[in-house]
Amino acid sequence: MGAAQGSCEAAWLTPSFSRWTLRGMFDVVVVGGGVVGCAVARRFTLQGARVLLLEKAADILSGASKGNSAILHTGFDAPADSLELACIQAGHAEYLAIREQLGLPLRASGAIVAAWSAEQAQALPRIVAAAHANGVADAREITSAEILHREPGLSPAVLGGVLVPGEALIDPWSAPLAYLLQALENGAEVRRQTELYSGTFSGIWNLQTSTGAVQAKTLINCAGLYGDVVEERLLGATHFTIRPRKGQFVVFDKAAAKHLGTILLPVPEAHTKGIVLTPTIFGNLLVGPTAEDQEDRARAATDEGSLRMLVARAEAMLPALRGMPVTAAYAGIRPATEEKHYRVRHEPAQNYIALGGIRSTGLTAALGLAAHAWALHNGTQSLIRAPIPAPIAFPIWPQAPRLAEHDTRDWQAPDHGEIICHCEMVTRREIEAALAGPLPARDAGGLKRRTRAGMGRCQGFYCHASLAALTAGRFA
Amino acid sequence: MIDVAIIGGGPAGVAAALALRARGIARVAIFEREASLGGVPRHCGHPPFGMREFGAVLTGPAYARRLAAAARAAGVEIYCGHSVVGLLPGGGLDVVTQQNHFALRALRVLLATGAREAPRAARLLGGDRPQGVLNTGALQAALYLQNMVPFRRPVVVGSELVSLSALATCRRHGISPVAMLEPGRRPVARWPLTLLPRLLRVPLHLRADIAEIRGGATVESVLLHDGRAIQCDGVLLTGRFVPEASLARMGHLAMDAGTGGPAVDQYGRCSDGAYFAAGNMLRGIETAGWSFREGAAIAQYITDDLCGGLPHGGEAVAVLCGAGLKYALPQRLARVTRLRGVLQLRVSAAVRGQLCVRAGEAVLYRRHLTALPERRILIELENIRLPPGVAQITVEILA
Ligand SMILES: Cc1cc2nc3c(=O)[nH]c(=O)nc-3n(C[C@H](O)[C@H](O)[C@H](O)COP(=O)(O)OP(=O)(O)OC[C@H]3O[C@@H](n4cnc5c(N)ncnc54)[C@H](O)[C@@H]3O)c2cc1C
Numbered sequence A: 001m002g003a004a005q006g007s008c009e010a011a012w013l014t015p016s017f018s019r020w021t022l023r024g025m026f027d028v029v030v031v032g033g034g035v036v037g038c039a040v041a042r043r044f045t046l047q048g049a050r051v052l053l054l055e056k057a058a059d060i061l062s063g064a065s066k067g068n069s070a071i072l073h074t075g076f077d078a079p080a081d082s083l084e085l086a087c088i089q090a091g092h093a094e095y096l097a098i099r100e101q102l103g104l105p106l107r108a109s110g111a112i113v114a115a116w117s118a119e120q121a122q123a124l125p126r127i128v129a130a131a132h133a134n135g136v137a138d139a140r141e142i143t144s145a146e147i148l149h150r151e152p153g154l155s156p157a158v159l160g161g162v163l164v165p166g167e168a169l170i171d172p173w174s175a176p177l178a179y180l181l182q183a184l185e186n187g188a189e190v191r192r193q194t195e196l197y198s199g200t201f202s203g204i205w206n207l208q209t210s211t212g213a214v215q216a217k218t219l220i221n222c223a224g225l226y227g228d229v230v231e232e233r234l235l236g237a238t239h240f241t242i243r244p245r246k247g248q249f250v251v252f253d254k255a256a257a258k259h260l261g262t263i264l265l266p267v268p269e270a271h272t273k274g275i276v277l278t279p280t281i282f283g284n285l286l287v288g289p290t291a292e293d294q295e296d297r298a299r300a301a302t303d304e305g306s307l308r309m310l311v312a313r314a315e316a317m318l319p320a321l322r323g324m325p326v327t328a329a330y331a332g333i334r335p336a337t338e339e340k341h342y343r344v345r346h347e348p349a350q351n352y353i354a355l356g357g358i359r360s361t362g363l364t365a366a367l368g369l370a371a372h373a374w375a376l377h378n379g380t381q382s383l384i385r386a387p388i389p390a391p392i393a394f395p396i397w398p399q400a401p402r403l404a405e406h407d408t409r410d411w412q413a414p415d416h417g418e419i420i421c422h423c424e425m426v427t428r429r430e431i432e433a434a435l436a437g438p439l440p441a442r443d444a445g446g447l448k449r450r451t452r453a454g455m456g457r458c459q460g461f462y463c464h465a466s467l468a469a470l471t472a473g474r475f476a
Numbered sequence B: 001m002i003d004v005a006i007i008g009g010g011p012a013g014v015a016a017a018l019a020l021r022a023r024g025i026a027r028v029a030i031f032e033r034e035a036s037l038g039g040v041p042r043h044c045g046h047p048p049f050g051m052r053e054f055g056a057v058l059t060g061p062a063y064a065r066r067l068a069a070a071a072r073a074a075g076v077e078i079y080c081g082h083s084v085v086g087l088l089p090g091g092g093l094d095v096v097t098q099q100n101h102f103a104l105r106a107l108r109v110l111l112a113t114g115a116r117e118a119p120r121a122a123r124l125l126g127g128d129r130p131q132g133v134l135n136t137g138a139l140q141a142a143l144y145l146q147n148m149v150p151f152r153r154p155v156v157v158g159s160e161l162v163s164l165s166a167l168a169t170c171r172r173h174g175i176s177p178v179a180m181l182e183p184g185r186r187p188v189a190r191w192p193l194t195l196l197p198r199l200l201r202v203p204l205h206l207r208a209d210i211a212e213i214r215g216g217a218t219v220e221s222v223l224l225h226d227g228r229a230i231q232c233d234g235v236l237l238t239g240r241f242v243p244e245a246s247l248a249r250m251g252h253l254a255m256d257a258g259t260g261g262p263a264v265d266q267y268g269r270c271s272d273g274a275y276f277a278a279g280n281m282l283r284g285i286e287t288a289g290w291s292f293r294e295g296a297a298i299a300q301y302i303t304d305d306l307c308g309g310l311p312h313g314g315e316a317v318a319v320l321c322g323a324g325l326k327y328a329l330p331q332r333l334a335r336v337t338r339l340r341g342v343l344q345l346r347v348s349a350a351v352r353g354q355l356c357v358r359a360g361e362a363v364l365y366r367r368h369l370t371a372l373p374e375r376r377i378l379i380e381l382e383n384i385r386l387p388p389g390v391a392q393i394t395v396e397i398l399a
């Protein structure tokens, strides 16, 4: 370690030292701009830390957080007494608490765990008992008559179910975007197209990235599908191994949404949560995900056989879907590991925290995980503890894009420019906003996630050309 | 109050507006979401358009301009930049402009919102999701409206008329398709057009279909079902038109699974008698000229209806689509002594047999038929006499 770095270290141990004199030094570097990293950046920034988030892709949400079912879970079926359960419930509660200030939507759809066979029906009392043990007191068994009364479009083959009123739908992209925007508005920094290559800890973290060196007191590994790789690069060894698990989805036309109002969950199997049929906050109907183990951490390919299987499963549950046009198909990859539980690791001696293996509940749990990471960090009593000045008294609350079908959208307000994407009713003003501000979209996927442009039924037949013209030269 | 509100200012909508004005209807309004009238031909930078309508062979944009000028000259109220976002029973429209959002009522509404090509997702086409997987419509709009070239060496999927026109468009813009794929045993379009790929030196692969698209940010290759891989930098998905019928689907109108459009009677009348439909929104693809004539014909019926001269739609005979057929249009017939108009049919696979219309055991019409997919098959309705009392007739192809 060089002399300059040594003086840095000494300097920050002095409480009076102004943090602005150390330009290259951050209190916290967050590796990874998935939903977990975005939530962590927000939490630490609001606590007063100087935060830098590194994301190797052109835009945030390019990994596991790119494609999920967008359900805000209650934890009714989470492992009892687990960290996952605690984070799901804390994350859910915090989402409800902050969502109005950030302009984030919620559709309180509730969920039904539906039994389609006698064997599944037998499992229902156990599901209710587990839910109650997890503190989800309003979960209750309901009869098939009650289910069909609530959802008349469902196949009468349904035998019964468990109603979980607290399960809800959110916007899976605007939420993490808003978390990171709030961090940025309150002083954090983000570097996209910046991959963490390596790092050494010697009182502070000296990090090598694809865009240069960075120094930080604390490092939080939120690298999702590469969490083990990043841990190995930093600590020389990793305590977990990512086993990517792909999930494919089919999205039906918006006309399908009138046939189902409640999230329809399967009776859980050992391996995964199984195939879900659910409305989305955007007014579509979604069926998926599959659960396919694969080597590749990046390639989220769909295949015709699985897509046909999903369509058939959806049609069997909701016969009105027969002949319903398919609007989109996509796949997401879960950062599963060799074990089922979250792989959280705290090394106080190195100011290192890993939030790894956040497999299939991270959208819900992210805010809870962030609070947990803060508690871990704050509880550290070692000498090299990184002091954080004080929480921000009056944080800025930026506004997330308003894309929920049930909210007032921009096209319903005057002066929106013009409607560019007619299927999803995206305006020129929304597109221009997504290309500006502190975190402009950097690729076509990022623009879609911020605006939904091109995500609708025509998949670009009408809007591809105008979108290409509006975004010319704007992407990485 | 507007007499007839027309949604969509393509060939069908404009033709209907002209015909309505010519028959003395006072207030005829077109609501078009784009900035100008013309519909899809606005970005078809190639002939042939307008031979029958204007007695000249025009390119799409020139044809679109003629349509717009004719509508203006005829005193049609033209509202461009107006998106219709909702239909209400009895002829109520929900309309959005840049500035505001309003509701209006018209005595009759004509749906003329056209058709688009089935996108990748609707085809359940698997693989990665790189940029550069486009429909012909999007390609043409990029080339003609924005001067942008999205790829250089694409694979073209399909061999319909529009697929061949796509090849020509590519060539004109320095794009060299590396292959043309047709899942069927023979090209869908008619000879001699099917010579075009050879003329342009684009290998045509029959019985070939993509299993998987591969690529990262952009397309790198496609993998066929037979295991072959083809290197390319884009995929152009042509044809397989579906009506742009989401307004009808989201609203209250009865839909037809065969055409993908609203179910209509021989007058183009929907399940709600205040609504009519014409053009490609009825069935996917036909030529612009056909859509134009159809718009004009249905406008005559709308005029009759406004004067109380159209037979009641209430007690109709259902037209069922039987063996061998993909769709039959119209889907029901208002019962009248002399039927007018045509029954439009399509097959989903090549067939040879007896085209037959029957009511129970009684054969109402019969002729020999050899047909290929996407070819126009017509039955003049005046050749069919509905026996009294039948509730439905079936159209089918008997081997
Ligand atoms: C099919 C499916 C369905 C799901 N459904 C739900 C649901 O309904 N509800 C719910 O709550 N959760 C759901 N989830 C789970 C949720 O999506 C994940 O738990 C969550 O996205 C994990 O986020 P993450 O931030 O840990 O990882 P990621 O999103 O993978 O983020 C990690 C980021 O780190 C970046 N990165 C990696 N290495 C480096 C490096 N060296 N340098 C810089 N950056 C790096 C990556 O590019 C990536 O952007 C689902 C997941 C899947 C796949």
Ligand SMILES: Cc1cc2nc3c(=O)[nH]c(=O)nc-3n(C[C@H](O)[C@H](O)[C@H](O)COP(=O)(O)OP(=O)(O)OC[C@H]3O[C@@H](n4cnc5c(N)ncnc54)[C@H](O)[C@@H]3O)c2cc1C
Binding pocket: B007, B008, B009, B010, B011, B012, B013, B031, B032, B033, B034, B038, B039, B040, B041, B044, B046, B047, B048, B049, B082, B083, B084, B085, B112, B113, B114, B115, B136, B137, B140, B162, B165, B244, B247, B278, B279, B280, B281, B285, B286, B287, B288, B289, B291
């Ligand atoms: C790539 C391509 C090449 C073709 N080449 C030829 C050719 O060479 N020769 C030929 O004869 N035909 C050709 N055609 C076919 C021809 O374009 C169509 O037959 C014709 O345009 C159909 O007319 P239409 O009025 O039914 O629909 P369209 O032309 O599709 O017009 C529909 C109009 O409705 C508007 N609209 C839709 N929804 C709304 C709404 N909610 N509110 C307001 N407005 C709305 C649209 O913006 C559009 O302007 C081609 C088609 C394509 C796609």
